[in-house]
Amino acid sequence: MSLVQKSQHFLDYLEDFVANLPTLTLDEVITRPEHTAVVSVDVINGFLYEGPLASPRVAPIGESIAQLMRSAWSRGVRDILLLQDAHDTDSLEFEAYGEHVIKGTHQAEAVDEIKSLPFYDQLTTIYKDSIHPAINTDFVDWLNEREVLDTFIVVGDVTDLCVYHLATYLKFHANAYHTPRRVIVPENCVQTWDLPVDVAADLPAMPHHGDLLHATFLYHMALNAVEVVKAIQAE
Template sequence: MVVPSEQFLSRANLFMQSIVDWEQQLADLKWQDLAGMAQAGRMAVFSIDMINGFCHKGALSSPRVEGIIPAVVDVFQHAHAAGVREFILAQDAHTPESIEFTQFPPHCQIGTEEAENIPELAGLPFANLYQIIPKNSLNAFQGTALDGWLKKQTELQAVIVVGDCTDLCVYQTAMHLKLYANAYNLPLRVIVPANAVQTYDTPVATAQELGIYAHDGDVMHLFFLHHMSLNGIEVVRAIK
């Protein structure tokens, strides 16, 4: 067993402090600066897993994720007001035999209330614009129609990504979009407002008691925001 040295732990603490400092300096983005792209039909909003099973009920529902609902709704409303008409909602819709259930408790199965849109989004007056993308993977582009959709968006200039979880499905989606743009030298802005994404929390003591992996929500949220920024994704505090 490799035991981290004091030097390693000291470096790790310095590194984490640098990420905390980075987060504290995040700036807001203004809707008025995005209006031109929105009005020209060159912007899309991706909502990841904002469904009942992660917000309101079920084994993986989390008060942390539920807490971002107002910010997500705000993004939807302001985006629509700015002229956005592409709303992509990638959502877990697992089959009972999903392999993912060996890693996480059964959740958000096809045809259940857990797999449905949260009412806060479903009730918006422009919900008819939503393109629902059922997914059986953390990566919304695996086994779905999204790759085909993306290849057709030759005029797309910006994508705003909101939802959960910061270090899982949000990360996979934002990185896929950014790496696709990099591969084809496309000037696509991938924007993640930090106030409209979140992840779950499993404290070390709880994990030890249950015999599962610990997952510090604050650390993982912050670390993966930083990692997305490191890869050229625009992480902002909020869009106002």
């Protein structure tokens, strides 16, 4: 029996899981704005619009995320954090993903949807040199300085790398320190790239099934008690 045959029932389950994700309202998420944060990862030109790792599947989340940030800000949320890739030219991560998002380039800047927010200059940006948000970054200090936060809305790209590590890190950190914490991932604000097997055969890159990996990692976040929802609606 092939893996495809053995996994058919689970894939059917996975498809239903994504299709039937619940929707939350902002009122249900932001009950106390001073206890709520929006953490956005890698919503930068180098993953949405330009360069070797940009994906047309990922680009539309820029506007959805900016809209969510506007709504959260208007309800009093002031902890909006931008976690962003910014590599030196000799970054060791290029062994896995090739050269991308060099410090100081346009690729490394937040997308215009975010930069044009009227409160953009009041957002915090933390840079990272790996997939992980908390290894050799200022993220742990940022978190520890904000013990009041107990609700985190996680958005960005890509679902199966930085979003997954960010959301599960926040959950595992909370579990390890016995700190009750909601971590919410709205599906309309996360996405991943697609690289078909036949296209990848001609490239120095591994194939990547966007739909399957997006669904699988949404499931895996939910498995770890992250609240994966379809969207967080204003009403």
